[in-house]
Amino acid sequence: MKKIAVIGFGFMGVVHAKNVITAPDLKLCAIIDNRDGDIFAGIESTGNAGELNLPLEKLKQVQVYKTLQKCVTKQQPDAVIICVPLFLHYELTKQALNLGLNVLLEKPFCPVPEQCQELIELAHTKQKILMIAHCVRFAPEWQFLAECIKNQRYGELQLISTSRIGGEPTWGVWQDEKTKQYCGGSLLDLLIHDIDFTNYCLGFPATININLKCDEYWEIALNYPSSPAKISIKGGFLHRHSTFESTCAATFANGSIRFSSLEPGVIHVGADTGTETVNVSGDAYCNELEYFIGCIKHRLKPEKCLPEFSMQTIEVCNKISQSILN
């Protein structure tokens, strides 16, 4: 039974805490949050992707700490899941690794590649698993697409067109005009999901073109040396409270596939011979957690989501931001 502590009990921390507490072979030994007041107040209305069915009574029995140091002294966790705002990723991950803990860090890695590199080396020195939680790699619809690209189920890939749009977050640090500037905007908060996914499938882009940018909305074209396919990544923040939707369309030599977050688990396939629906199941965050725990148990590198790769995704995002300044 592995003991897991969740650091940061906000929007994503609640999701991870729920998944740990409901996993048969894991113990949620602590929640660490430095907020004053009752951290459980109002959590029924927080969390990611709608209805979470939170085991509230069980969660309330978990020991809460204000600092990681105190938690480690009392609980000796095997791993932490870090779910704090981006500008705290470096410090908290460094602290956790120095305390000898395995770390699942919410995406994105750190804003500065040198910080990422330092943490990768620290994890190596301490012989601990460090994985960045790029959940899209673990989402069944996207896994289906990755397999179609790899095994050419519908022939050679010609196009991937993604869109990820929603209102600017209304919770946590996003409510503070000054602090939110250190959260990376829609590029590092939203679009990085799709950029990381296309990097995962195709390598790293040779050229990047910003076709359109309007405030926090982007239309980006990526060109990968490994593939002649056209890659279009669109989306960003609209006004607060705008409905969230992530969609993907991919076309191959012999067929096209489409899916949307508004219709989870359903993949529409169109080909000259007719239409087909492929149903997939599973939860990206549960899959991601299970994979991370498997890596800890078997002392395996998280090959499916290496921190070195997550750092390169940060570098791609930094190139995108810089190209808008030039």
Ligand SMILES: NC(=O)c1ccc[n+]([C@@H]2O[C@H](COP(=O)([O-])OP(=O)(O)OC[C@H]3O[C@@H](n4cnc5c(N)ncnc54)[C@H](O)[C@@H]3O)[C@@H](O)[C@H]2O)c1
């Ligand atoms: N994978 C996804 O789908 C997804 C979705 C949303 C957010 N995220 C990522 O999750 C991370 C957290 O985002 P969020 O929306 O959950 O943030 P949030 O603001 O809702 O929650 C952050 C929590 O961290 C706590 N915190 C702040 N500093 C702390 C410290 N030093 N020690 C302990 N606790 C501290 C805050 O009190 C708060 O409760 C970000 O990196 C974000 O990009 C991922």
